[in-house]
Amino acid sequence: MNTVTTVRELRAAVAQARAEGKDIGLVPTMGNLHAGHAALVEKAAQRVDFVVASIFVNPLQFGPKEDLEGYPRTLAADKERLIEAGCQLLFAPSVEEMYPDGMAAQTIVHVSGVSEGLCGGSRPGHFDGVSTVVTKLFQMVQPDIAIFGQKDYQQLAVIRTLVRDLNMPIQIIGEPTVRADDGLALSSRNGYLDATQRAAVPAIYQCLHQMATAIKAGARDYPALIVEGKQQLEGAGFRMDYLEVRRADNLRPVTAEDRNLVILVALFVGTTRLIDNIAFELPEGA
Numbered sequence: 001m002n003t004v005t006t007v008r009e010l011r012a013a014v015a016q017a018r019a020e021g022k023d024i025g026l027v028p029t030m031g032n033l034h035a036g037h038a039a040l041v042e043k044a045a046q047r048v049d050f051v052v053a054s055i056f057v058n059p060l061q062f063g064p065k066e067d068l069e070g071y072p073r074t075l076a077a078d079k080e081r082l083i084e085a086g087c088q089l090l091f092a093p094s095v096e097e098m099y100p101d102g103m104a105a106q107t108i109v110h111v112s113g114v115s116e117g118l119c120g121g122s123r124p125g126h127f128d129g130v131s132t133v134v135t136k137l138f139q140m141v142q143p144d145i146a147i148f149g150q151k152d153y154q155q156l157a158v159i160r161t162l163v164r165d166l167n168m169p170i171q172i173i174g175e176p177t178v179r180a181d182d183g184l185a186l187s188s189r190n191g192y193l194d195a196t197q198r199a200a201v202p203a204i205y206q207c208l209h210q211m212a213t214a215i216k217a218g219a220r221d222y223p224a225l226i227v228e229g230k231q232q233l234e235g236a237g238f239r240m241d242y243l244e245v246r247r248a249d250n251l252r253p254v255t256a257e258d259r260n261l262v263i264l265v266a267l268f269v270g271t272t273r274l275i276d277n278i279a280f281e282l283p284e285g286a
């Protein structure tokens with residue numbers, strides 16, 4: 001695996017792969033890689049000849065009181081994981097390389113609709129930062145496919161909308177969330193948890209799973225289910241950001257006719273903000 005840090009080197013390496021007739025896949029990340037990221041790279045390696053991963057902790061998507069400074073940076077270990085997973089090229093640019101004129105001067109890409117509410121409501125500007133950096137990465141690499149995790153469900157929906165609205169010829173692939181044995185969604189931010197918090201957090205997915213089971217069994221009073229779910233999570237010691245049932249395709253509020261649903265949660269464990277979700281289809285007759 002080669003590592004490049006400049007757009008110029010990135011374009012040259014991708015051009016060479018193209019000249020060799022290879023198709024290209026991109027896996028954008030912020031590093032501190034775990035088995036969830038590895039699954040995305042492995043999927044890309046199954047689908048294309050040349051896998052590019054990026055590691056960039058994008059300041060543009062962090063709020064002023066968020067964890068930009070403390071976000072874990074583990075480049076040496078990340079490279080080992082990428083090699084094992086089948087990555088051919090790592091792009092690990094500096095902030096100056098990505099935003100040479102500074103972030104205030106950067107053209108911003110705003111995806112409307114699906115970026116509003118949920119994480120977009122709690123993290124103002126977050127999805128503008130994501131859409132902008134992902135657009136830049138897409139322009140730099142011009143991949144055939146790009147792979148994202150369903151753990152960041154709203155992000156995936158924003159990127160699908162971005163690609164459709166701006167007619168980008170890139171196939172977006174969403175990969176299932178990789179979980180620890182106790183159900184916790186793998187996330188770089190799990191590393192912020194102490195032992196007591198780590199013991200408590202499997203309750204997040206258990207709650208989502210219970211709610212999904214109840215809905216599949218016929219429960220339709222979503223507001224009541226949400227109140228109950230929040231009480232359960234608050235009782236486990238978490239501070240709620242949101243817990244919502246939405247349409248799985250466009251994240252709009254659910255109507256009685258909708259069959260494809262997603263329950264999304266964001267909460268604080270101490271100062272650590274975690275997200276998770278469960279998407280499911282209502283069985284026939286339910």
Ligand SMILES: Nc1ncnc2c1ncn2[C@@H]1O[C@H](COP(=O)(O)OP(=O)(O)OP(=O)(O)O)[C@@H](O)[C@H]1O
Nearest residue numbers: 029030031036148149151152177178186187188189
């Ligand atoms: N458990 C997981 N399973 C599958 N994909 C994942 C998982 N966690 C993250 N991803 C995906 O990896 C890509 C890079 O995400 P990122 O580097 O932010 O990792 P993260 O672990 O989600 O970190 P954070 O704690 O910052 O949310 C995104 O497409 C994200 O959805």
Ligand SMILES: CC(C)(CO)[C@@H](O)C(=O)[O-]
Nearest residue numbers: 028029030058130133152
């Ligand atoms: C897609 C992404 C790499 C953009 O910075 C980031 O939001 C992430 O890691 O999910």
Ligand code: BAL
Nearest residue numbers: 030061062126152155
């Ligand atoms: N995984 C999404 C990146 C972020 O939380 O900023």
